[in-house]
Amino acid sequence: xxxxxxxVVSPEKSLFSGDAEEVYARSLDGEIGILAGHxxxxxxxxxxxxxxxxxxxxEERFAxxxxxxxxxxxxxxxxxxxxxPAGAIDRNRAEARLRELExxxxxxxxxxxxxxxxIRRQQVRLDVASG
Amino acid sequence: MAGSGQIRQLRxxxxxxxxxxxxxRAMEMIAASRIMKAQRRVGEARPYAEQIHExxxxxxxxxxxxxxxxxxxxxxxxxxxxxxxxxxxxLAGAYNANVLKIADRAIRQEEEQGREVDLYLVGxxxxxxxxxxxxxxxxxxTGVSDQPTYDDARAVAETVMDAYRKGELDRVWLIYTDFxxxxxxxxxxxxxxxxxxxxxEGGSEIPAEFMFEPDPDDILALLIPRYVEAKVFHGxxxxxxxxxxxxxxxxxxxxxxxxxxxxxLSRVMNQARQDQITTEISEIVGGAEALSGx
Numbered sequence: 001x002x003x004x005x006x007x008v009v010s011p012e013k014s015l016f017s018g019d020a021e022e023v024y025a026r027s028l029d030g031e032i033g034i035l036a037g038h039x040x041x042x043x044x045x046x047x048x049x050x051x052x053x054x055x056x057x058x059e060e061r062f063a064x065x066x067x068x069x070x071x072x073x074x075x076x077x078x079x080x081x082x083x084x085p086a087g088a089i090d091r092n093r094a095e096a097r098l099r100e101l102e103x104x105x106x107x108x109x110x111x112x113x114x115x116x117x118x119i120r121r122q123q124v125r126l127d128v129a130s131g
Numbered sequence: 132m133a134g135s136g137q138i139r140q141l142r143x144x145x146x147x148x149x150x151x152x153x154x155x156r157a158m159e160m161i162a163a164s165r166i167m168k169a170q171r172r173v174g175e176a177r178p179y180a181e182q183i184h185e186x187x188x189x190x191x192x193x194x195x196x197x198x199x200x201x202x203x204x205x206x207x208x209x210x211x212x213x214x215x216x217x218x219x220x221x222l223a224g225a226y227n228a229n230v231l232k233i234a235d236r237a238i239r240q241e242e243e244q245g246r247e248v249d250l251y252l253v254g255x256x257x258x259x260x261x262x263x264x265x266x267x268x269x270x271x272x273t274g275v276s277d278q279p280t281y282d283d284a285r286a287v288a289e290t291v292m293d294a295y296r297k298g299e300l301d302r303v304w305l306i307y308t309d310f311x312x313x314x315x316x317x318x319x320x321x322x323x324x325x326x327x328x329x330x331x332e333g334g335s336e337i338p339a340e341f342m343f344e345p346d347p348d349d350i351l352a353l354l355i356p357r358y359v360e361a362k363v364f365h366g367x368x369x370x371x372x373x374x375x376x377x378x379x380x381x382x383x384x385x386x387x388x389x390x391x392x393x394x395x396l397s398r399v400m401n402q403a404r405q406d407q408i409t410t411e412i413s414e415i416v417g418g419a420e421a422l423s424g425x
Contacts, residue, residue, distance in 0.1 A: 013175035
């Protein structure tokens with residue numbers, strides 16, 4: 001089976017570049033898995049966990065906070081507004097932040113949508129961090 | 132004695148020049164290390180900008196982009212926005228003066244054509260400059276110029292994009308300093324809005340079997356603001372690198388100059404000391420002679 005060349009870039013830097021067998025992400029409409037030979041695609045990503053199964057058997061995980069996925073001719077580019085590799089996420093802090101946000105949600109004068117989005121972000125980060 | 136007062140004064144001046152030199156040398160070294168970092172950040176930001184440009188070009192080849200609000204030219208140009216990137220701190224040689232010169236020229240050109248100019252300033256130095264000339268910035272960002280983050284760039288870009296979409300601005304220029312090398316930095320003016328449709332020409336067309344989520348027009352509407360943000364970010368990063376390079380050069384010149392001054396003062400001081408000693412000896416000899424003559 002062929003491999004895909006994957007690049008994960010954010011405006012501040014390029015986070016990953018390498019060959020992978022499978023890539024999983026979540027677009028605005030739902031989960032998507034990409035293998036070599038997949039139909040070309042351009043998707044907008046919401047807050048999404050990104051899983052890259054490497055050609056050499058390893059795995060890289062990222063938390064992507066909105067961005068785009070562009071796939072063409074077995075080249076995959078993730079243009080992330082913001083992306084964190086799993087190793088850079090502090091699980092304890094993410095959990096603490098999540099609990100704090102959950103308490104705030106449902107409060108009187110909170111911007112409910114913003115809090116929900118923040119909660120979703122923290123959940124994705126935790127997901128990614130715990131694999 | 133007349134000489135000792137002069138010597139004390141010279142010694143004090145030398146000491147003061149030396150301590151200034153310590154500061155300029157420290158600033159020179161800090162700036163030198165920051166150039167490297169700033170240059171690296173310019174390089175690290177490049178892949179994103181290139182990729183997003185490529186994707187937009189691909190989309191633009193098969194979809195109409197020119198009616199996007201950020202690409203659409205306004206019928207009449209009455210009000211122009213200027214985004215000007217300067218530094219927060221001085222002691223950077225002619226860095227700020229060069230940017231502001233270009234900015235002034237741009238303002239003059241626009242005003243000669245009867246257009247109003249709104250200023251969006253990055254850096255405290257430009258604020259001071261324009262305040263003195265009786266211009267108040269529409270918006271000001273400080274604490275950014277040293278090490279700009281993408282969020283900073285985004286805040287700037289969003290402000291002008293909003294104003295453009297609402298029709299408050301009919302054109303936006305970005306004035307920043309291009310970092311050519313650590314020896315040359317060139318202030319540069321670039322049209323930020325409207326985004327010119329030619330920038331998206333020449334892409335290889337995206338074939339019909341492409342899978343889009345959401346549809347291409349919506350994706351383009353999401354991508355184009357990112358493109359503008361990346362441009363502003365690039366401008367800020369280039370400016371930061373230029374600022375550090377300029378400061379490094381200015382501080383190196385100051386350090387070298389301090390060395391010259393110290394050398395010159397030491398020479399004068401040594402001369403004065405020698406004169407004093409000579410005077411003392413001749414006085415002693417004269418005194419002894421006078422005594423022995425008795």
